[in-house]
Amino acid sequence: MDIDFSRIVPSIPFILEGIGLTVSFALVSAILGLILGTILAVFKISKVSFLKWFADIYTSIFRGTPLILQLVLIYFAVPQLFHYDIDKFVAGVLAFGLNSGAYISEIIRAGIQAVDKGQQEAAEALGISYRPMMLDIILPQAVKNILPALLNEFITLTKESAIVSTIGLLDIMRRAQVVGSNTFRYFEPLLIAGLVYWIIVTILTFLGGRLERRLRRSE
Template sequence: MESLDFSVLAEWENIRLLLQALVYTVLYTCAGFILSLFIGLLIAFGQMSKVKAIRFISLAYLSWFRGTPLLVQLFLLYYGLPIIFKVDTVAWISGVIALGMYSGSYTSQVIRGAIQSIDKGQMEAGRSLGFSYAQTMRKIIVPQAVIRMLAPLTNEFISLTKNSSLLSTITVVELFRQANIMIADTYKTMEFLFAVAILYYLLNNVIGYLGLMLEKRFHTGDDLR
C-alpha cells in the first residue's frame, strides 16, 4: 500500500489553486445566502399572510424545497431548464440560485419563528402609537426579531457552506471540484481530501466565531440570564 505524501500540498501552485477555489466557495455561498434571506423573508411573511392563496403558495414552496434533496434540485435547474424550456444555463448561476432557493425554505422558518416569538404586546404598543402594521413591523418587531435570528442563521450559513460542495456535480469549480481535478492529475486522493476537509473546517469555524461575536455584540440571550 502506497504511503501518504503530503509534500504535494506544499507546492505553491497547488496551494494557490486550493485557496482560489476557497474564495469562489465563499463567494457562491454568500450569494446563495443573500438570495436565501430574500426568499426566506417572502416565504415567512407569506405564511403569516391572511390571504389563503398566499399561504398556500408559501406552504407549497416549503413542501417542495424541504422535501427534495438539494442535489436533485441542482440537476433539475441546470440540466432540466435547457431540456424543458430551451433555456441556456450557466453552471455557477444555476448553483447559486439552487443554493438560495433550497436554503430559503429553511431560512424562512428561522425568520417566521423569530418574528412570532416577539410578544404580541409589542405590536399592540406600536399600533397604539399610531404606527401602521407595516411601520410597526419595520420599526419595532423586525429589529428585535433579527437579534433572535443570529444563532440559527449562522448555523444555516455554515450548512450552506458545506452544501456548496454539491455545485461540483454541475461542473462549478469550487473547492471540492478543484480538489477532484488535482486528484485526477496527481493521484493523491487522501492528501487533497484532507486539505479540503481542513479548509472547510477552518472556514466554518470562522463563520461560527463571527456569528458568536455578533451575538455578544447585540447581547443575544441576555434576558435569559
C-alpha cells in the same frame, strides 16, 4: 499507509484558489435565501389564505426533496425547457438560495411569533401600518432572537456548497477532485480541502459569536 503530501504540494495553490468562489457563492446564496425567506415568513403569518398556502407548499417542496436534485434540475432542465444555457454559478446560487429560503422562512416565522404580541398591539394602537411595523419594530427584535439559527444556516450553506462540484463549478471541492484525478492521489487533496472548509467554518463561527455578543450588549 501510502500517504505522500509532497506530490501534491505544487497543486495546493490551485485548491486554495477555490476559497474565493466558495465564500462568494455561499454569501450570494445566503443573501438570496434571506430575502426569499423573509418574504415567505411574512406570507406564513399573513391573514391572506392564498399567501399562507403558497408559502407552506413552497417550503414543503424544497424541504422535502434533496438539494442535489434541485441543483441538477435547474442546471440541466433549464436548457432543455427554455433553450437557455444557464451559467453554473447562477444555477448553483438559484438552487441553494431557493432551498435556503425554505429553511430560513421557518426560522424567521418562529422568531416573529416569539416577539411579544403586545409590541404589535401597541403599534396598531398608535396607528402604525403593517409594513413599517414589521420592518421597524417586529423584524429587528426577531433577528436578535434568531441570529444564532441564521448563522448556523449560513455555515451549513458554506459546507453544503461542495455539492456544486457535481456540475463542474471550480470550488474548493472540485479543485481537490481535479488534483486527485491528475495525480492519481485522492486522499491528500481531499484532506486539504476538508481542512480548508474547517478553517472557513471556524472563522465564520468566531465572527458570528462576536456579532451575537455585540447585539446582546446593545439591548
